[in-house]
Amino acid sequence: MSDVYQKIARAQAEYARCIDDDRLEEWPTHFHGACVYKITTAANYRDGLEAGIVFANSRGMLTDRVSALREANIYERQSYRHIIGQPSILSEDTGEVRSETPFLVARILQDGDTDIFATGRYLDLYKLEGGEVKLNERTVVCDSSRIDTLLALPL
Amino acid sequence: MSDVYQKIARAQAEYARCIDDDRLEEWPTHFHGACVYKITTAANYRDGLEAGIVFANSRGMLTDRVSALREANIYERQSYRHIIGQPSILSEDTGEVRSETPFLVARILQDGDTDIFATGRYLDLYKLEGGEVKLNERTVVCDSSRIDTLLALPL
C-alpha cells in the first residue's frame, strides 16, 4: 500500500514534468490500457458530466490532440508549471487503484507574468502491472468554470 | 519514523480534501483529543499571539463554526483548493509528533477568477493511537496580515 502510494506520486511527477518540459509528443505514452482522458469542470462533474470539455479514449486521440496544439502554435507562447499535491487513495482492489490528487498549474506568459492557470484534482485509475502503476484513466476536474484556453493544454 | 511521516502527509491530504469538497460538516471529525484549532498571522505568532484570529478547543466549537458559515452562506459563493507541501517533523516523543507543513490555498471565485487566498504553515500536534496519527492541535499561521475573509473559512 505505502509502496503503491509512492509509485503513484512518482508517476504523477513524471507526467507533469513531461508537459512542463514541453515534451508533449511523449504525453500520450503516460496512458495505458483504456487510455481514457477527460477534462471537465467541478460544476459539470457534479451534474454527472465527466467529459464536459475533453474526451479521449485512445492514444491516437491523444496524439491527434498534441498535433493540433503544435499546428495551432498556441502552446509555445507560454509555459506551465504543475504543482501536484499528495494523492489520496480512494480504493484499492486486486490490481486496481483509484486515487484523487489536487493540482495547481501556474502559467508563465512570454512577458514574464505568472498567474494561476488552473486548479483542480485528478481522478485517476491505475492498474498494477509487473510491480509498476500504469495510468489507465484520468479525469481532470477543474475548479473553475472559465476554461477558454484549457482546450489547448494537456493538464 | 518514515511511516509516521507518510501517515501525517496522508492525514493532511484528507483534511484538505474535506474542505475543498465542501464537506464542512465532516471537518470537525478530523480533530481528536484536545481538539485545539487556532488561526493567527505570522506577525501575531512572532508576538506570542497564537490565537490571534480564531480559537477553538472542542469539537462543539468547530461544529458551531461550520453552522455559522452555512447560515452566513458566504462559503458557497467560492471554492478553494489546498496545495500542501511536505511536512517537517519538529519533534517525536512517545506517542506524540509535532510537525510543520507549508500550505497554499487558491480561491476560485464564481466568475472563474482564481487567486492566492492564503499561504502559511500548519503547526500540528498528532498523537499516535493504534497505529494511526490523530490530529490533536492545529495552529494555522498565515503569512499575510490581511485576513478579512479568513474568518469565514476553515484552513
Next chain:
Amino acid sequence: MSDVYQKIARAQAEYARCIDDDRLEEWPTHFHGACVYKITTAANYRDGLEAGIVFANSRGMLTDRVSALREANIYERQSYRHIIGQPSILSEDTGEVRSETPFLVARILQDGDTDIFATGRYLDLYKLEGGEVKLNERTVVCDSSRIDTLLALPL
C-alpha cells in the same frame, strides 16, 4: 531508493523552511562539498547558460550573499512561501543522486497582497554520506525570464 527519495524530499522541505522563516544566515549550511549554487532562467538554460543570473561555488560566497541582502534591507519588507513538488530522481550512481523538483514561491507583500513570485525547478546533486543526503549542487531554473528582484532572494 525509496529511502533516498524521501530523504531528498525532507532535505528540500528543511531548505525551504529556512528561507521562509527568514533564517537566511543558516541557508549556506544546507550546501556541502562543492557548494555550487546557480540561478538561471529556462531560456538561458536551454542555451547552455546555467549560471545566467547567480553563481556561487563556496559557502563563503553564499554567506556574502546573505550579508548583502541584510545590508540592502530589501528582504525584510516581504516574506515568501515555498511550495515544493515531488522530486524526480534523474540518476542514481554510487553515492550520487541527481534529482529535479518543481517549485512555486509565493510572495507576501507588506500590505498583505500575495502573488506568485517565481516558479521553476531545482536541478540538484546530492551525495550520500553516512546514510544522509547532502546537497552539493543546486541549479535553480526559473520559468519566467523576468527576474528583477530574483537577485535579492535565495530560491
